[in-house]
Amino acid sequence: MRINRRALVAGGAGALGVALLAGRIFAGTSATARAADPGSPMFDTLRAGGPRIVKGEDPQARLFDRFAGAWDIEYCNIHDDGTRENTRGQLLVGWVLDGRALQDLWIEFPSAGGDRFMGTTLRFYDDERKTWRVTWVSPMQQAVTLLEGGDENGSIVLLAQTPRGRLRWTFSDITDQDFRWHGERSRDDGKTWQLREDHRMRRVSRA
Numbered sequence: 202m203r204i205n206r207r208a209l210v211a212g213g214a215g216a217l218g219v220a221l222l223a224g225r226i227f228a229g230t231s232a233t234a235r236a237a238d239p240g241s242p243m244f245d246t247l248r249a250g251g252p253r254i255v256k257g258e259d260p261q262a263r264l265f266d267r268f269a270g271a272w273d274i275e276y277c278n279i280h281d282d283g284t285r286e287n288t289r290g291q292l293l294v295g296w297v298l299d300g301r302a303l304q305d306l307w308i309e310f311p312s313a314g315g316d317r318f319m320g321t322t323l324r325f326y327d328d329e330r331k332t333w334r335v336t337w338v339s340p341m342q343q344a345v346t347l348l349e350g351g352d353e354n355g356s357i358v359l360l361a362q363t364p365r366g367r368l369r370w371t372f373s374d375i376t377d378q379d380f381r382w383h384g385e386r387s388r389d390d391g392k393t394w395q396l397r398e399d400h401r402m403r404r405v406s407r408a
Contacts, residue, residue, distance in 0.1 A: 253296075292306070306321050357371065384397050
């Protein structure tokens, strides 16, 4: 797949700017209040204009570059009884920490009178271990999940061991404009897997 690197750099920086401001914007704070926010210098320093590319680096280090930007999400959460709950949301992805890592913000739009769901992932490539190391944080779920993984036959597979069983998160059917993300859980050490999440992403048009 050919990737437009200029578009990725611009899209990633722009999306991260939106992501870092998302909490204040959605909360309806005024422009004056945002300008006076003492956290603004931290957010400005956190985000990066693009990836830090090192000559001769492992190609796996660029595995997640293609996801930089903004994506519309069709969420599908699958409950224990097999019923499916469909909602909509947005995924915002951009570079942080001088381009050494990618951060994303997952947003699920609220139902009437409810709170929106939000969580964030920080990911970087560990060149010594030759793997991607990923941390998922969701205060609403009271969850911190540590995963590792990388490319598997054109898909990206991340694995974790948790008190509730093994997790497998997979990015598949990846193109410049869309991809699929599904989350699975195993209670028998990976012998069988149960599909818990099956989300579809489509890149937000920049027209």
